[in-house]
Amino acid sequence: xxxxxxxxxxxxxxxxxxxxxxxxxxxxxxxxxxxxxxxxxxxxxxxxxxxxxxxxxxxxxxxxxxxxxxxxxxxxxxxxxxxxxxxxxxxxxxxxxxxxxxxxxxxxxxxxxxxxxxxxxxxxxxxxxxxxxxxxxxxxxxxxxxxxxxxxxxxxxxxxxxxxxxxxxxxxxxxxxxxxxxxxxxxxxxxxxxxxxxxxxxxxxxxxxxxxxxxxxxxxxxxxxxxxxxxxxxxxxxxxxxxxxxxxxxxxxxxxxxxxxxxxxxxxxxxxxxxxxxxxxxxxxxxxxxxxxxxxxxxxxxxxxxxxxxxxxxxxxxxxxxxxxxxxxxxxxxxxxxxxxxxxxxxxxxxxxxxxxxxxxxxxxxxxxxxxxxx
Amino acid sequence: xxxxxxxxxxxxxxxxxxxxxxxxxxxxxxxxxxxxxxxxxxxxxxxxxxxxxxxxxxxxxxxxxxxxxxxxxxxxxxxxxxxxxxxxxxxxxxxxxxxxxxxxxxxxxxxxxxxxxxxxxxxxxxxxxxxxxxxxxxxxxxxxxxxxxxxxxxxxxxxxxxxxxxxxxxxxxxxxxxxxxxxxxxxxxxxxxxxxxxxxxxxxxxxxxxxxxxxxxxxxxxxxxxxxxxxxxxxxxxxxxxxxxxxxxxxxxxxxxxxxxxxxxxxxxxxxxxxxxxxxxxxxxxxxxxxxxxxxxxxxxxxxxxxxxxxxxxxxxxxxxxxxxxxxxxxxxxxxxxxxxxxxxx
Numbered sequence: 001x002x003x004x005x006x007x008x009x010x011x012x013x014x015x016x017x018x019x020x021x022x023x024x025x026x027x028x029x030x031x032x033x034x035x036x037x038x039x040x041x042x043x044x045x046x047x048x049x050x051x052x053x054x055x056x057x058x059x060x061x062x063x064x065x066x067x068x069x070x071x072x073x074x075x076x077x078x079x080x081x082x083x084x085x086x087x088x089x090x091x092x093x094x095x096x097x098x099x100x101x102x103x104x105x106x107x108x109x110x111x112x113x114x115x116x117x118x119x120x121x122x123x124x125x126x127x128x129x130x131x132x133x134x135x136x137x138x139x140x141x142x143x144x145x146x147x148x149x150x151x152x153x154x155x156x157x158x159x160x161x162x163x164x165x166x167x168x169x170x171x172x173x174x175x176x177x178x179x180x181x182x183x184x185x186x187x188x189x190x191x192x193x194x195x196x197x198x199x200x201x202x203x204x205x206x207x208x209x210x211x212x213x214x215x216x217x218x219x220x221x222x223x224x225x226x227x228x229x230x231x232x233x234x235x236x237x238x239x240x241x242x243x244x245x246x247x248x249x250x251x252x253x254x255x256x257x258x259x260x261x262x263x264x265x266x267x268x269x270x271x272x273x274x275x276x277x278x279x280x281x282x283x284x285x286x287x288x289x290x291x292x293x294x295x296x297x298x299x300x301x302x303x304x305x306x307x308x309x310x311x312x313x314x315x316x317x318x319x320x321x322x323x324x325x326x327x328x329x330x331x332x333x334x335x336x337x338x339x340x341x342x343x344x345x346x347x348x349x350x351x352x353x354x355x356x357x358x359x360x361x362x363x364x365x366x367x368x369x370x371x372x373x374x375x
Numbered sequence: 376x377x378x379x380x381x382x383x384x385x386x387x388x389x390x391x392x393x394x395x396x397x398x399x400x401x402x403x404x405x406x407x408x409x410x411x412x413x414x415x416x417x418x419x420x421x422x423x424x425x426x427x428x429x430x431x432x433x434x435x436x437x438x439x440x441x442x443x444x445x446x447x448x449x450x451x452x453x454x455x456x457x458x459x460x461x462x463x464x465x466x467x468x469x470x471x472x473x474x475x476x477x478x479x480x481x482x483x484x485x486x487x488x489x490x491x492x493x494x495x496x497x498x499x500x501x502x503x504x505x506x507x508x509x510x511x512x513x514x515x516x517x518x519x520x521x522x523x524x525x526x527x528x529x530x531x532x533x534x535x536x537x538x539x540x541x542x543x544x545x546x547x548x549x550x551x552x553x554x555x556x557x558x559x560x561x562x563x564x565x566x567x568x569x570x571x572x573x574x575x576x577x578x579x580x581x582x583x584x585x586x587x588x589x590x591x592x593x594x595x596x597x598x599x600x601x602x603x604x605x606x607x608x609x610x611x612x613x614x615x616x617x618x619x620x621x622x623x624x625x626x627x628x629x630x631x632x633x634x635x636x637x638x639x640x641x642x643x644x645x646x647x648x649x650x651x652x653x654x655x656x657x658x659x660x661x662x663x664x665x666x667x668x669x670x671x672x673x674x675x676x677x678x679x680x681x682x683x684x685x686x687x688x689x690x691x692x693x694x695x696x697x698x699x700x701x702x703x704x705x706x707x708x709x710x711x712x713x714x715x716x717x718x719x720x721x
Contacts, residue, residue, distance in 0.1 A: 001640055001643075004639075004643060008702065010702040010703045013703040014700075014704075034663075044707055045702045045707055046701055046705055046707070047699075047700070047704075047705020047706045049705070049709045051704055051705050056580055091718075091719070092717030092719055093719050105391065105392060105393070106389075108392070108393055109389065109390070110389070116570065116718070117570075118570075118571045118572060118573075118718060122572065124568070134616040224701075224703070224705075250667060259692055340710075340713055341400070343400060349647075350719075351719065353717070360710050361707040361708050362707070366417055
């Protein structure tokens, strides 16, 4: 398959893995954070940890928008869904995410009109097809999905569609990285930068990480070879004592980003003063709201939103796992109270969350290894 | 009154779609509620069909309900699925379907041409599979109380000689065979629903697998330990059930698993794993190593079996688990499907 198989070529992968082993040597330990949930998923799916030397440790970052969404926001969205004649539309990613009264799918089973859409414009299409109903799109995502939400709202406004609104949960990546770096128990050497987010925002917004924090960052693609090559680039910087922003994912990410996409976001959104992140707490200027020009399409302004706040269970150690202080399986709830079928904490919710990825792909492997090493 | 039934373990407060998706939740429902009350405390591994003994003659019996939406899709329709699905459940249980009974639940307002088309499809599929439709029943429910039509088929089959399938007979070193490319049916249905604005040149793989199973039995009968048609929940779910039932590890070689480029492409786009996608015309078999070559040769030479592959082998570790080894020496655990496969976007 074109554009995929080239980046999964076994020979190139083993050569690159060899180069990583050579560069990493044995004299020190490297802690690299992959910011994006897509990278976390790829690491487990392709079994990349198995081919990396032991002294390279990958820490899974906050870049899974489903995982970091506080449960109260889901409750708020589902409260609107239960208003008369409302269709709740969201990406498949959201469907199993639990609110206090159950997930969107569970609400659907109880008769709430919940639809899975593949893009915000499909939600707008639903609104056109169901003029007697109100379609609310539950928007999530970083700058990756923000532009398509914005463009859809611009189209809704241009067409004068009155029965469509957006419940906006869009977040921005830079403040999350900053929160992680500001955390006192954080020890990181370098970042594997998000690929799809960067296709919108470009590489410039990361420059402070290199210049002020002296941490190398390489924006990376999602195929095995992309990720290994990014690790090579990071190791070269670290060995040379450098800290630069580099772009491995040039086939998708322009250095300056996508101006048209950024313009659409600026047209529709403005920064919220602060927003709560599951596992990380309140982060200032880290999320987007719909600006006054588009108030008509803002579900938070059109409907009574209960504004529910649900605190994560104390025993869940999502924050520590997010910051790389704990490995997923070191959390007290992992695999017992907290599983992909019944997630307690944020990171177990989406398959891109580090706990779910670890549970699905890695957990029992580790159990097997430890059992055999005892025997 | 003291109940003398085995204790139930199913604690979910309500039935959700996931309980019907063929993965973990379905298994919990069957093992936690149906099996203890209907089959007693220790029913043994639950297969695709049951064996019933009549004065020394064993027959296989199975049943399946079909609720697919849309009713017809590229490569097939609900009528064909209803026949082939039951014929296949019997075939992988080592039995040839002899007779089917069929029940229809019809929604008032269903246009007659649609019903007639499906009944014709069933008649043709039954003729192709060499099975008689012996009896039937029809119920009509109010408009809005069902989705056009549901079909249930129950089949009885004669046991095929020279084969005995039992997950507990699986041994370390056995080979895992797959009859052809996976994911065609599930992805075809997903696209045919038209909700994703994706198009692909792809057809459902619905067919009777009986001829392939018969070829396999002729060539390697004594070596066959287990067979299953990986429908809902996909190959991943079938192999996880086997791993659990036999307590051994199933190790798959990712590069050996046949998947069409169209299915791979759709799965890459939608964030799905072909191993979790439903099939309607493929089957998995575990064969002892000395019969593996004969088995794969027989399948490849049989009509419709040219893409059969050895996709893995049974190992002691990781016990009770399916492990996929990637092209370049990495590996990952392959779990059962949790709920329905949902496209991932962000």
